[in-house]
Amino acid sequence: MRNYNNNILFSATDLNEFIECPHKSFLNFKNNKTPLQKKADDAHSLLLQKKGHEYEAQYIQSLKESGYNIVEIPSQNTLEKRVEMTLDVMKSGADYIFQAALLEEPWHGFADLLERVNKPSLLGPYSYEAVDIKLKRTPEPSHIIQLCVYSDLLKQYQGETPFSFSLILGNGEKKTFQFSDFAQYYITIKRQFEAYASLPTENSLPSPCSFCSRCKWQKLCDEQWKKDDHLSQVANIQQSQIIKLENNNIQTLESLALLNSAASIPKLSEQTLNRLKSQARLQYNKRKTGKNELELLPPSEGRGFARLPKPDTADLFFDMEGDPLYVPDGLEYLFGFYYFDNGNHIFKPFWAHNKIEEKKTFQLVIDFIIAHLKIHPNAHIYHYNHYEETAIKRLASSLGTRENEVDNILRGRKLVDLFKVVHDAIRTSEPGYSIKNLENFYMEKREGSVATAMESIVVYDHWKETKNYKLLKQISDYNEDDCRSTYLLQQWLLKLRPADTKWFELANEENSEEKKQGQTDAERKKELYEIALLKEDTEDDHPFKELVAQLLEFHRREEKPEWWSLFDRQEKEVDELTDDLECIADLTPSLEKAPFKEKKSTVYSYCFPPQEHKLKTEANWSLTNDVKRLGTIHSLDNEERIIGLKTTHNSLPKFFSITLFPSHNNKPLKEALYRFADSIIAGTNRYPAIITFLKREKPQIKNQLPNAPIIDNNKSIIKASINAVENLKNSYLFIQGPPGAGKTYTSSQIIVSLINSGKRVGISSNSHKAINNLLTSIEKDAKEKRLLFRGQKKSNKGDSEFKGEIIKNIFSNKDLDPTSDLIAGTAWLFAREELD
Ligand code: SF4
Known part of the structure; x- marks a missing residue:
């Protein structure tokens, strides 16, 4: 917000702040009249700004090196001059305009970049779209609003609003969005803001939200909250x-x-x-x-002190330091362990200063943990709060290494989060439950020069610039203090723990030796295939064969997060479970529906309070405080909020919450992948279309000239698509487009044409809904063309059934007639060998 020609000019920041917290807008307007006291930028915010500028400069440099013509609008000029210069450069048609100034009162903005695109406009046979460069690795709503403001401002210069806008993210990825997808929300909120701006409220009270910690008015609001x-x-x-x-x-x-x-x-x-x-x-x-005061909470089964395993002299106390500002996607640079060996305390730090080292260090860390647990099978790894566990899961999946070992550590419940113990076991007079708050009860005051995680990020950045090892020592001391504090916290909790509390013990069939053996066998099988696949690879086909090797255990990797979520749910309270879409929380027995028998099972009816959820009939369920499947959902009435739970158990608890229980039968999919790998190893050309696709080769089409477009823009897209598909030489054609572009219509026209010319067609998708949508369009087109054909859709009874006239549902694979003109089903159907 700035004053301009006796008026106020607004920016995207003003709009975003209005969305985030109306009180912020209230203070912004107040400050515009009489300046208020803002929170000073701390070292971390300054570092963020510096990193942002560096990343921006780096990106601009990469564009220049790629030969683009980039014109920068100097920021020292007045707003009018900057706007005038921007317009001149737009008229000249430069590839990019850096720091473009846009103005249409009462709005203005400085876009990081305007990018020239080949869409005609008032400027000529081209126009511009807004691009913003962000350090963040994922787009945020505020980024979208900011780009909507720039796109909206661009309209006056080129005659219409740009079709899309883009974000360059901290990991180098470019994400493009369509303005029309956000236009309605943007226009509505902009109008609301303008209405507010024309008559700002006289009074407002702050209400804490997730934006407070980085708000310039935090000091003012804190004072207000204390006062109130x-x-x-x-x-x-x-x-x-x-x-x-x-x-x-x-x-x-x-x-x-x-x-x-x-x-x-x-x-x-x-x-x-x-x-x-x-x-x-x-x-x-x-x-x-x-x-300071402290009270113990009443014991609760499986919670609080009951989460503590029996201590072991070889327990490890673990803490990590990460640099979220490391480009491209953050760096976990320190993994610290504190433990005792023959009564002597040891601090073992593992460092990583770049992405290559991060992978190697992560492997060393996991190998250290596994080796330690092998010698000390009763030891656990203690940490405080979820950062360490989340980071380990993320590193294992993103680096694609030590996944099995991490899975075994997690399923073996070897990581013990003391925050969860504290949360349900004690209550203190401190205003927060950070480990620093708790240290008031069990530890002397810290003396290190680095006092917070934020400070450690700043000091680490300083080290990267100066390579002064004293700085690394300061971070190492801070990390050791955190690890030691975790140890002292465990000791303190052990003293507080009521003597009659049972130690936590792993009682979970999911970690059985049989299961572990199954995982090890699967891992070994995958390794053997990997060796066979890569044995005679060439430079050209190495990426393809490596991809095939990675695909082999794809499903097992995919299943892990579901299991981990199941464990996480055991920690949640009813309020949190109510917000979890995979759960129905707070069930109470139905007084109207008595339990009844169905074969060997009993169906129990329960009522539940209003909540959103994704549970469906026939899904497997378990209690949220356990990881055992108890049965299936027999019936579900979301209007009356009554659920029928089918189980062979003779009774169920009176009050409880349930969650979906993973039910993976991925065997046919896994077998299909191994069949594909077998054919690659044997050098047969059994699946040519898949090979072409995975190698990212162009579709192979009869009579297609090299480098000629598949679809000639001068011909009908439908006719050209049908022609391309009919002439495919054991290859594929990828049809892509935004929602509403006509993909379903084009596909159904192609399919009807293929059936008409005597071809058999298979239809598959990840969801029954998408398949049914396409089948409806096919039936409509076939009826119009008076085409009779035989079609089958493999469905499950209920929601997934296709409600058409020509294509019939089948519910069992044995009813499949492979000679049908059309067969539709999910991957589970087409993974069957007889359909290869
Ligand atoms: S500190 Fe929080 S409540 Fe106060 S203005 Fe900022 S975001 Fe709003």
Whole structure:
């Protein structure tokens, strides 16, 4: 927001801030009249800005080196001059315009880049689209809004809004979006903002949100919350809980602390309310007495202290440091372990200063853990909060290494997150539950020069520039302090733990020796195939053969996150499960529907509160606090909110939550992949179309001249597509386009034409919905052309059935007639060998 010719000019930032927090807009307008005190940029924010500029410069340099003509609009000029220069460069038709200034009062903006595209406009046979360069690795809503503002501003210069805009992400990826996909939301929110700007509110109160920690007005809001004794001061309270309390006239920490024990709050479970009340009370008492207080929570099965395994003298205490600003996609640069050997404490750091080292170091870390656990099978790895576990999972999958070992560590529940123990076992008078808050109870004050994770990122960056090893030592000391603190926390919790609490023990069939053996066998089989595939590879076909080797265990890799989520759910509270789409939370027995028998099982009916979920009938289910399949969902009425659970168990708990239980029968898919690999090893040409596709070769079409377009723009796209498909030489044709481009229509026309000329057609997709959509279009076209044919669709009973007139559903593979003119089904159908 800036003053301009006696008016206010708005920018994309103003609009984004209005979306994020209306109070921020209130303060922005206030500040525009009388400057307010902003939070000063800390070292981390300055580093972020510096990295952003460096990345921008690096990207611009790469464009220059590729031979593009880039014109920069100098920023020292006035806004008018910059706008005028931008327009001149647009008229000259440069490939890129860097720091382009755009203005249409009351909006203005400085786009990182304008990119020339071959779409005619008022400027000539070309136009420009906005491009923004971001350090982030994934697009955020604010990036999209920013680009919508630039696209909107471009309209006046070239006659119409650009078709799309792009983001260059921190990992080098370019993501392009269509303006029309966001236009409606953008226009609505822009209008709302303009309406607000024409008459800003006189008063507003801050409400904490996820944007506060990086907000320039945080200091002001913090002061306000302290003054108001706002509920956000209560440790671990969520915004949704604050709203529910405020709606019931509980506005302050004090009023929550002193709340009547019999009070209840609609839509807030009794358990959550009690937790918040006693948290508020402990903090309130500390205010009065100045003393730290602690209370133990009532034991809860499988939670709190029950998560602690029996301690072992060889337990490891683990902490990681990462640099999210490392280009292209972050770097985990330090893995630290603290442990005891013959009574002597050891700190073992593993460093990685670039991406190649990160992979090697990660392998060393996992090998160290596996070797340590082999010698000390009862040891565990302790850490605080989820960063370490999440990073390990991410590294194993993104680096494609030590996946099996990481899976065994996770399934063996060898990682122990002490935050989860603390969360359900104790309550303290501290205003937060970071490990630094807890250290007030069990550790002397830290003395290291690096005090926070943010500071460690800044110091690490400083080291990269100076190579001053004293800086690495400071980070290493900080990491050692964190590891040691984790050890002392475990010791403190062991002292607090009630003596009659059972130690956590792994009782899970999923980690059985049989299962582990199965995984090891699968891994070994894959390794043998990999050796055979790559034995006689050439430089040309190496990427293809490596890809085939990677595909072989694709399904096993895909299944892992589902299992990990199942374990994660065991930690969640009812409120969190209610927000989890894979669960139905807070079930209570139905008073109207009595249990009934169905064959050897019983169907129990339960009611559930309003919530969104993805559960469907016939899906497998388990309790959220267990990882055993208990049965299938017999019936589900989302209107009445009643679920029928079929199980062979004689009884079910009274109150519980359920989750989908993974039901993978990927055997046919896995076998098909191995069949394909066999054919490659044997050198047969059994699957030529797949080979061409995986090698990324061009489709092979009879009479097609090299480098000539497959579809001639001067001919009908339908006719040209039919012609191309009919002339394919054991190859493939890829049809691509945005929603509404006519892919389904074109495909159905091609399919009907193929059937008409006596060809048999197979149709497959990841979802039944997509298949059924195409089948509907095929039937419509066939009827119009009076074509009779025989078609079968392999469906499951229920939602996936096709409701057509010509194509018949079959529910069993044995009913399949391979001589049908059309066969449709998911990959499970086409993976069968008889359909090869
Ligand atoms: S600190 Fe939070 S509540 Fe205050 S203005 Fe910023 S985002 Fe809004």
